[in-house]
Amino acid sequence: MGTEPYKAAFFFSPPAHLLRSSILLWLPLLFISEAAVAHGDDQERFVLFDIKSHWSNAPALSSWDVSSPHCNWSGIRCSNGSVTSMSLPNISITEPIPPFFCNLTSLAHLDLSYNDIPGGFPTCLYRCSNLRYLDLSQNLLVGELPSDIHKLSSQLLHLDLSYNNFIGDIPPSIGRLLSLHTLNLHDNFFDGSFPAELGNLSMLESLTLAYNPFASPRIPVEFGNMTRLKYLWMTYANLVGEIPEDLGRLADLDHLDLARNGLSGSIPAAIWSLEKLTTLYLYDNKLTGEISGKIAALNLEEIDVSTNRLTGSIPKEFVNLRNLRILFMYNNSLSGEIPRGIGLLRDLRDIRLFDNHLVGVLPPELGQHSHLTNLEVSNNRISGSLPEGLCANRALKSVVVFNNNLTGELSASLADCYGLNDIQLYNNNFSGEFPRRIWSASVNLTTVLIDRNHFTGVLPDKLQRNLTRLVMNDNRFSGRIPTLAPRLLVFRGSNNMFSGEIPAELTGISRLQVLLLDGNRISGSIPTSISNLKFLTQLDLSGNLLSGGIPAKLGLLEVLTKLDLSNNRLSGSIPREIGNLKLSLLNLTYNQLSGEVPLQLQNRAYERSFLFNPGLCSFKRMVNLNICAHAGPNKLSERLIPISLVLGGVMFLMLVVTGMLMCRRRSDAADLPAFKLTSFHQLDFTQRHIIRGLTEANLIGSGGSGQVYRVNLQNRAGDAVVAVKKIRNSGKLDWKMERTFEAEVKVLSSIRHCSIVKLLCCISSADCKLLVYEYMEKGSLDQWLYGRRRTRSGSGHFQPPLDWRKRLGIAIDAAKGLCYMHHHCTPPVIHRDVKSSNILLDSGFGAKIADFGLARMLMKVSEPESASAIAGTFGYMAPECGHSKKINEKVDVYSFGVVLLELTTGRKAQDGGEHEGLAGWAARRLRDKGGFMGMIDEELSDELNYMDDIGTVLRLGIECTRRNAMLRPSMKEVLRKLTDIVGLGR
Template sequence: MAASSLLFLSLLSLMSLCFSQQTQISSEKQTLLQIKDDWGNPSALASWSNSSSSDYCKWTGVNCSANGSVTQLVLSNDDITGGVPPSICQLKSLSYLDLSDNYIPGSFPQFLSNCTNLQYLDLSGNYFVGLLPSNLDRVLPNITSLYLTGNNFTGEIPTSIGKMTQLLSLWLDNNLFNGTIPQFISNLINLHELTLAYNFFTPGQIPEEYGNLTKLVYLFMASANLEGDIPDSLTKLSQLEHLDLQYNSLHGTIPPGIWSLSKLQDLFLHKNNLSGEITFVNGSFGANGLVQIDLSYNQLSGPIPKSFGTLQNLSVLMLSYNNLSGEIPTGIGLLPKLTDLRLFNNKLTGVLPPQLGKNSPLWNLEVFDNMLSGEIPANICYEGTFTSLSVYNNNLTGSIPKSLGQCPHLDNIQVYNNSLSGEVPDGLWQMQNLTTVIMNNNMLSGQLPSSLPWNLTRLEIQNNQFSGSVPTSADHLYVFKASGNNFTGNIAPGLIAGMPLLQTLDLSENIISGEIPSSIGSLESLSMLNLSHNKMSGEIPTSIGSMLVLTTLDLSSNNLSGNVPSELGKLNFNFLNLSSNDLSGEIPSVLDSQAYDESFLSNPNLCSSISMNGVSMCGARSNSSGGISHGLRNLFIALGVILFVIIVIFMLCLRRDYKKRKDASNPAMWKLTSFQRLNFTENSIVHGMTKENLIGTGGAGQVYRVAVINHAGGVVAVKKIYNQAKHDMKVERQFETEVKVLGSIRHSNIIKLLCCISSPDSKLLVYEYMKNGSLDRWLHEKRRVEVDPAVALTGSLDWPTRFQIAIGAARGLCYMHHECAPPIVHRDVKSSNILLDSEFKATIADFGLARMLMKSSVPETVSAIAGTFGYMAPECAYTRKLNEKVDVYSFGVVLLELTTGREAHDGGNHGSLAEWAWWHMKEGSSIHNCIDKGIQETPHIDEIEVVFKLGVICTGTLPSTRPTMKDVLSVLLKYDVSNQSTSEGGSKRLMEYDAGPLLKANNSDDCNV
């Protein structure tokens, strides 16, 4: 009997356990479904299903323990747009939460204190704003890994973080934190990883106390407003593997103890003011020394220490842009793992290490702009991994190593301005990855093959001793400069057909003979043609007149004959020289101008209808008095002197512009600063900015549509801002404002700035591409040059689409005004600055006139009227103290455009659209008559009237009478066409101009509702 009772109790206990586990499973599943519902059912969570056969532990991003408890949620990069739901903390066993790289808005979720087992939290790459909780240690009492990178958190880092001694990883970089560099972080003695980079801290020193973080492996403090010396205490961080302090204002010398950190792998200190010599403790490193060293862009002097040659794990060494002198240690050439060596822009002398490339998988060597001598190392491509050689502007001698002719991955060789001699290895011209060859100003010789590498885009070999015939085939060649050599033969028609993409062709100062082929006119992209100082004969082809982008033409010092083709007058020349030939006849009237006074010298049989230098007058008659009067002669002399001065100035300007264009085309002159993850380079952007990709032109520059193979969507938009002298200060200010604003904010309704690219000649802003162009193009049926060709250009926007565009644009402005600290005022809101993606989602663009308001309650003083007529608030005309209400006014005009179809300046006798709408309302006329005919038949006419009246309210004369953008968004959401029940009666309630009570009653707390 006792045994039976015991068995019964055991079965009862087992049944109770099974029932408990079943209840828990049901609870966990329902919690996950609640989380999905709270997020608005994002498509990435489609596998989260209520089906009875669905195992929630196998759902996307869900990991469970053996008993079915959810322990991990990994939902990174899943396009989640809603806030973090409190229901997450109903998962009582949750210890690992990764929500990185989404679009999650709002403030830090303090309710995470209910997730009592949470140890790992990653909220990086989202749209979080505001202050971190002052009691963060109590909100996250058990957290060991905290990742908040890439948000918009503001204010000072709370001191409570100093109490979270269990932390192993703390990532706070790329936010808007201010205040002093937090010294209390030194209390986190267990910390392995610390990132504070790219914040707006008050200028200050690296706290000496950070030396207490002896377990630190990774320290990232780039662009953190650091100044002063690097503290000696950092040399106590014996476990440190990565130290990045670049882009600060550090000065002084590098503490010698840094070099004795045996585990240090990556050291980045460039763009500081470090000075003095590089010194070491005991003069050497251990076997586990540095892997990457970047000390470039500093003020370091003295020699490169020989101890660098003992770093057996060193793979990358960058010491560029310093004042280093002396020789490069030979030991560097013996390093077994060296892949990248950059020592350019120093004062180095001596020879390159002879063993360079023989002992390691070297792929890049950049030592240009030094005073190096000797030869290029013979085994530079011994391992077959080498891709790029840049040794120009030195005193190198000898020949091009034969190993480069057996280098399968070679794509760039720049050896110009040296004293190299001998023949270029034949194998070099067989390298199919070769894109750039610049060898000018040496004494190199040899012959070029008839067919150049198919991938070659630039070949510059001026002032050498190359001979033989000119190549006839190079499919992708853009620039071919071969002046000052010994090329012979003629220009075969095959050359023209075989180089269809040529933009620059310079074969001057050779021994080329024969005629200029008439097929040369097929080079439609050619902008510069120089065949001067050769032995060419025959007539100038009339087909040159069809080369519409040709701006420079030099055919001087040849044996050309016949007339000057009148077709040349169709071209807009910056430089034209046909001097020293056997041309005859009358100069065409279009070219018979003082602007070409030096273009036709030494052509005895050529005549002009005006007085041109060195050219006789056509049908000239002698003066009746037997000569020119003394006064007239003096007048001609004076005019000649003035003309000479003008020509000299003109030539100097041409030379300056040429140098600018040359600098702009040099890949080394472009600098890329990224704000997002990129899988393209500056070269792919610059090469894509061709005339056929031009989609728009503005006051400061041009906009291009550039295809990028590896980028999501395959296309980006590039805004080019010229660096013209008369606009330097204005354009520079607009550029830096746009970069500052867009680089620091993230919102799905604000255009995403991918990167900016700078050169001496221009600046480029690279954005995500909006397939459907601007709202202005769709509303007003203008020529949609920026719309993707795949999108139909017919039809108009229906009302539901227009309404969602209004809501999206309002969300973007609401975020700028109410959730950014400091707030951002756009100051040029208009329909042409509201761009539409493939789904017609609206994004606010063009922040060239935006201003950061340092205090939300204090209007900012601006120096000039800015904006667009029809959209500018009245106060812009009489005050420079502006606040967010100027954007509200402009947005109100956009609402009127959406409802009426009229343009902002289309107010008839009333001037602007806003004034017309105000008078229409004041006179009590029917709103239905104002509505765009394309949407008059919609069933949502009440909502349209609501939006029209809201537009009138937003464009009130006094700023104080206008609602805030949060109020505006509230009203739009309340009367959303998708919610019929809440919109009833809306038109009637908005009839009154004082809509303050209505707006405040529906005030939303979130610009991302």
């Protein structure tokens, strides 16, 4: 049949009555069709409204308004009128995914990342049969992944579960999601294994398993079957064994990161043949052997194989890596020379080859053909001179070549690098005049370490203001000491030929910690302005030509530990204020001092500190010192008579008091309740003195775990004050709980550290426990931070705010206490409740850690577990505390990080907005704004000299409060970073 009949039929015009009948026939069908569409729309709208109701705490969903089409709602995308995409990242969702979620039957794209969704893996998503993209990263999901996870959509291309709290094994069934292109499981707590079945994912392009505490797995050879894989990230996954040669079959691999594991054996030759490989990270393993095989991966941009046990030489073929930007091979046992052609690579930015056995000279073309920013080849056996063109492209920021055999003069062209901030040339054989222009050319210069060379020259009148460390001892510098940089922390200028006087303008460098100018030709007197250096810990001016007296104001340097003024021409007496210092080293020998040595210094610790000062004398017998004339036999007897009388009177009083106490003890026995005292230190009080002090007038604080009293033991010698925490049992302790409590008290009482509050004793009865601590006069840190502490004297005046120096000192003291507990106690002690109210301050604002959770243990006598299972206070509590019993010392690191954020921002731990604590607020604010200035406590806004330090501590607080415990530093690392700020120097 042709087409014409169809045309005729198409243009046929029916009679009017048939047309009316046709309309009547089709009209109901039309209404039914429109109703069906409307019903579908309504159904999806109802589902979305149910989701909005379920996630009612998410303020962003308030824009979902019934008056507008749901396909126009925020985060919703539709196709043909059906919801196909929901993208709601970072909107503070705090409830689980509801079971009716997949009633959105066309949903293909779901992004709920950066929220606080709790619970286990949402198996309700199995019903989303069209799902192709699923991102649940950065949430609070817990537990194990279900063994039937393969029931997710067979069309799934992207699965991201990173930055959650999953544990256990990665189930083998995940290898049945054959359509996957991306599988991100990094930054969880998987502590089991990952399956070889992952190798079945032949379509996979990206696999991330990094930062999980797996149970020492090996890399399966089956991983070589993922032939489309481009990105493999397995850093910090506890990997062991050798890298399988089968990874060489991943021809499309672009990024391979197996760093920070326990991998051994050699690097497979096949790895170096991956032609598309651009990034190779194998650092921090136990890899051995030489780099061998054909280097065919000519697209390599970054190589980091540092901190292994590699031997042999740097392959000459590396000169053919035309795209190479980063070459890190430090901390190995490499030998031979650096290939000369390395200096011809046009993209090379950073080369770090330190801590090896390299010889020969540096490639002379280094810096001439590329924007080289960093050169580090220290601790090798490299000879020759520094390449002339290091700063040819003015990009160099750091040159670190110490502990080599380098010679020659330093090129003045280094001053052309305006961004240069770090020069470390010490312990070489450099000679000639140090280029004067370097001191002023680079405004970013912070570190100059050039000691133990043969440099000559003079320093400028003023040093670069950003300089923090200047170490130039054991050279041949001459001239006057310049006006020191205001930010300088360390100045070591020993054993040079400096002359003239010490500049009096020392007030502007109040942050200086170390000042060593011994072995020079400095003359004049010691300026009294040296007392402005409040942070000074070491002062050595020995071996100079100084004259005049020792300034009494040196006694104001409270943190000074080493003082050496020997071999000068100092005269006069030793100021008695020097005796107030807590010195580990004091050397005043070979001077012209006279008079009596201060009484505080007349002890064996300092008996050799005053030799060869003929005019000095002492009351006590000391090496090579005369007995002072006024302390002869007659004078001595005159002193002893009143002393004897006083001692006799004291002894008589002690006898009387002892008798009274014995009588009182007998009478006390009848009226004392059944209290048991367990002492951990030598005590000069009894339980009666403590119990009688528990009055309303002595109450200084109360909380959920009990009351705290300030008890003045006025009836004892010394008028001692103690703090008593009274904890009332919520029920009768059974014998197991009692023994557990006593055992834990015994552990904590054995801790002896100056940054931990001393637990003196425990007094027990059937219904309460009394914990007796040393009294901390300034109270708790939180009372000072938030400006609400009133003096107990009743004056009603608010205490002044804490300045930055006090805050930093408090942070360091508290870190010392926690570091001791974590790293020096056996077994380690975890505090579990670090917070600003548990950091107490003494009269000098020294900080001590207090309250180790014993109170909480007593409050929960019905629970079978001891304090070991009890964790934290809201705002300070690490994310893992809410779901895992396998907590470790990183929970304390998290809590301490919150304290650092309190110290720097002035905000409370719970003050992070409606749905997050301070830690979440700080991380988000820094991420969104990119700077910290708007986050700093207003009370610190005037301390402009310390802004960099405040920012450093703030960032450290954010680092300590990372959600993944594995990424947090240890307390040893935290303490090191804090003390680096103080800058004791090398």
